[in-house]
Amino acid sequence: MSHNQVVQEFHPRVHEAITNPQIRANFRKAMDGLMDKRQLAFPSDDELQRTRELAAAIRLRALSKLPELLEKLEANLTANGVKVHWAETGDEACKIILDICNEKNAKSVIKGKSMVSEEMELNHYLEEHGIEALESDLGEYIVQLAEETPSHIIMPAIHKNTDQISDLMHEKTGTNKSRDVEYLTAEARQQLRERFEKADVGVSGVNFAVAETGTLCLVENEGNGRLTTTVPPVHIAVTGIEKVVENLEDVAPLLSLLTRSATGQHITTYFNMISSPRKEGELDGPEEVHLVLVDSGRSNIYQDDELLDTLRCIRCGACMNHCPVYTRIGGHAYGYTYPGPIGKILMPHLAGLDDAKDLPSASSLCGACGEVCPVKIPIPKLLVRLREESVAGDHNHDNSVVKGRGAKRKGMEPLIWKGWAKMHKHGGLYRTGTGLATVFRGLVPSNLGAWTNCRTAPKLAKTTLHQQMKARSQNNAASQKKDGGDQ
Amino acid sequence: MSARDAILNRLRHRRDGALTAPVSDFAVVTEKQWNETEKLDLFQQKIESVHAEVHRVSKENWLEKLKELLAEKQVKNLLTPMQAQVGVDTRAALKEDDVELLAYDQPIEGWKAELFSNVDASITDVRSAIAETGSLVLWPDLDQPRLMTLVPPIHFAVVDADQLKNTFHEVIVSEGWVSEGMPTNALLISGPSKTADIEQTLAYGVHGPKELVVLVRQ
Numbered sequence A: 001m002s003h004n005q006v007v008q009e010f011h012p013r014v015h016e017a018i019t020n021p022q023i024r025a026n027f028r029k030a031m032d033g034l035m036d037k038r039q040l041a042f043p044s045d046d047e048l049q050r051t052r053e054l055a056a057a058i059r060l061r062a063l064s065k066l067p068e069l070l071e072k073l074e075a076n077l078t079a080n081g082v083k084v085h086w087a088e089t090g091d092e093a094c095k096i097i098l099d100i101c102n103e104k105n106a107k108s109v110i111k112g113k114s115m116v117s118e119e120m121e122l123n124h125y126l127e128e129h130g131i132e133a134l135e136s137d138l139g140e141y142i143v144q145l146a147e148e149t150p151s152h153i154i155m156p157a158i159h160k161n162t163d164q165i166s167d168l169m170h171e172k173t174g175t176n177k178s179r180d181v182e183y184l185t186a187e188a189r190q191q192l193r194e195r196f197e198k199a200d201v202g203v204s205g206v207n208f209a210v211a212e213t214g215t216l217c218l219v220e221n222e223g224n225g226r227l228t229t230t231v232p233p234v235h236i237a238v239t240g241i242e243k244v245v246e247n248l249e250d251v252a253p254l255l256s257l258l259t260r261s262a263t264g265q266h267i268t269t270y271f272n273m274i275s276s277p278r279k280e281g282e283l284d285g286p287e288e289v290h291l292v293l294v295d296s297g298r299s300n301i302y303q304d305d306e307l308l309d310t311l312r313c314i315r316c317g318a319c320m321n322h323c324p325v326y327t328r329i330g331g332h333a334y335g336y337t338y339p340g341p342i343g344k345i346l347m348p349h350l351a352g353l354d355d356a357k358d359l360p361s362a363s364s365l366c367g368a369c370g371e372v373c374p375v376k377i378p379i380p381k382l383l384v385r386l387r388e389e390s391v392a393g394d395h396n397h398d399n400s401v402v403k404g405r406g407a408k409r410k411g412m413e414p415l416i417w418k419g420w421a422k423m424h425k426h427g428g429l430y431r432t433g434t435g436l437a438t439v440f441r442g443l444v445p446s447n448l449g450a451w452t453n454c455r456t457a458p459k460l461a462k463t464t465l466h467q468q469m470k471a472r473s474q475n476n477a478a479s480q481k482k483d484g485g486d487q
Numbered sequence B: 001m002s003a004r005d006a007i008l009n010r011l012r013h014r015r016d017g018a019l020t021a022p023v024s025d026f027a028v029v030t031e032k033q034w035n036e037t038e039k040l041d042l043f044q045q046k047i048e049s050v051h052a053e054v055h056r057v058s059k060e061n062w063l064e065k066l067k068e069l070l071a072e073k074q075v076k077n078l079l080t081p082m083q084a085q086v087g088v089d090t091r092a093a094l095k096e097d098d099v100e101l102l103a104y105d106q107p108i109e110g111w112k113a114e115l116f117s118n119v120d121a122s123i124t125d126v127r128s129a130i131a132e133t134g135s136l137v138l139w140p141d142l143d144q145p146r147l148m149t150l151v152p153p154i155h156f157a158v159v160d161a162d163q164l165k166n167t168f169h170e171v172i173v174s175e176g177w178v179s180e181g182m183p184t185n186a187l188l189i190s191g192p193s194k195t196a197d198i199e200q201t202l203a204y205g206v207h208g209p210k211e212l213v214v215l216v217r218q
C-alpha cells in the first residue's frame, strides 16, 4: 500500500480485536440487524434469485465489452462536457485530482463517500499538498474526526457506539455530550453546511457509470452526495474502471439489488444521475465536471477467466454483513481499505499477495458470502484459488497474473509435499513410510507451529490403517474357517 | 504510452482471450405490474415507510390542503417555481397569505448564504413517480433547480396519481430517457434525507430536507 498506512501484522491485530468486548458487541449488534433487514427486503426467494441472475449477467456483459464501453463512456461524457482522465495507479489518480485543484487555486475540498478515494488515500495526499479535504458523509466525518479509516464499506463508523461518537464530537468540535442521535446529527449538519458553502471542489465516488448515455450514478441517503456534486464550482468523480455498465436500463435491477442487499432498504433516499456540468442558463450545479478512471490492478484481474468475477462487485457490503469472521474481528483488523470477504479477494490484487498473504486464509469457507452476493461472485472459490496462488504449488496457474504469487511458499514445504506425493504413488514406499511413522510415533513434537497455537498436536495410531485392515481380514478368515469346520 | 492507452491495451489483449456477453433476461423486472389503485397504495406505503408524509387530495382542493400544511408546519417562506403550473397556482393561491413567496431566479452564487440559512420550504412538481419503491422522479431545470429540493428543510412535492409508473425500469424505457437524451441531472427522491451512521439509529434531515411532504392529486 501507499503513503501512510502502516501495515501491521495481521494476527496480532486479529487477536487485539477478538479480545476487545466493545468491538465484539458493536459489530455483533450491527451485523445481526443488517442480516435481518436484508432478509425482510427479499420476501420472494424466486424474485431474489432471478434478479441475481440478471444482475450477474449485466455485470458480466459489461465486463465482456469493457474496453469498448470505457471508450464509449469517455466519448459520451466528453460530448456532454465532462472531462475524462485515466490513471494507472492510485498515486496517478491523486496527482490528477491535485492538478485540477491547483489549476482552480482550490484550498478546500469537500468529499462524498468514495471507497476508491480511500483506496488511494486521497485525503492524506491532498493534505500533504496543502489542500484541506473534508468528508461529508456522517460516518466518514466521524471516522475522519477520529483519525481512523472506515471499518465497513457502507457504514464507515459502524465500530463506534453512540457514547464513543458523542465523546469524540465533544472533544473535536465542542458539541455537548449527549446520547441523543438527533442532536448529534443536527450538530454535524450545521458544521458541514458551513463547509459546503465554502468548498472549492467536490469529490465523489460513482456507483454505476453508464456508457450508453455518459451518466454517473450515485446512491446515497444523506444528501451530502448531492451537495458535493452540486454546490462547489468543480466536481471531480473518481471510480475504478470496472464500474461501467452498458445501458441505462441496466442500472434499474442493479440499484434494486444494491440497496436491498446492503441495508435492506427497498431504495435509498437519493439516486443521483449526473450527465453534464451546469448548462447555459442553469442556476446551479458545478461549472466543471471531471471523471477520473482508476485502474490500480483491475486490468490485471481482468486477464484471468476465474479472477474476473471479482470485478462484478457492486460494493454492497452484504458479504461482510454475513461473514462470521468479519462479525467477530470487525473491519480494522484486516488492515486494508476493503475488509471482509470482498477485501480478501480484492486486496491481494491491489496490494499484492506478498503484502496481503494472510487475507485469503482468514476464512472458514462457510460459503455465506457467496450465497448472499447479489452478483453471484463465487467468493469461496476465489479464496481457494488465492490460497493456491499464495503457495504457488499448482501448475495450472503458472502463467499467473497475481502479484506476489508464492508469498507463502516456505523452504521445506514443497519438498515435504513432493515426498508426500511420491509416497502415495508407490505402494511399497507408502507402507514402509506409514509403518515407520507408527514405530516412531512417540517422536511427534507437541509444538507444531501455527497448528498447535490453538489445538493439541495430533497423535499417530499404534498401527497403520493398512495393518489394522490386514489383521481384521486375517481374523475374519480364521473365524470363517472355524465356522466352516463345524458344519 | 498514455495511461489511457496502456489500460485499454491490457484490457484488449486479455490473457484468457475474448469474453462473450451472456443474455440478460429482464422479465423479473418487467413483469412487475399493478393496476392504478394498487400502484397508488403501494407508492404510498413505500414512501411512508421511509418517513415521507403523504396526503391524497383532489385536483380542485389541493391548494387548500397546502395552505393548511404550511400553517401547521409554521412555514414562513416558500420557494416556488415561476413557470411550472404547480408554482403558478401556488403563487396565486398564497398571494394574500402570510407566507412569503420566494423565487430561485438567480444563479446560486448570488444567494448561497440566504438559500442555506433562510429558506423554510420549497414546492416542486415531479416528472413521474414509482410505485414499487415509492420514489419521486425529477429532472431539475432552470425553473426548478437542483438545490431547490435539497437545501430547504421541508420539501413539498406535488404528484398526479396518473403519473405513477410501476418500476424505475418502466420509467426509463416508457419515457424514452435514452432517446430523449439525459438532462444535466436526473434524480430519484424517496423520503427525506436520512442517516443511520450513529449506531444504526435513524435520524432525518442530516444534509437535505428533514421532511418530505407528498401531495397526491387524484
Ligand code: SF4
Pocket: A312, A313, A314, A315, A316, A317, A318, A319, A320, A341, A342, A369, A372, A373, A374, A375, A376, A377
Ligand atoms: S462481493 Fe458481492 S456481496 Fe460482497 S460487496 Fe461485492 S457485490 Fe456485495
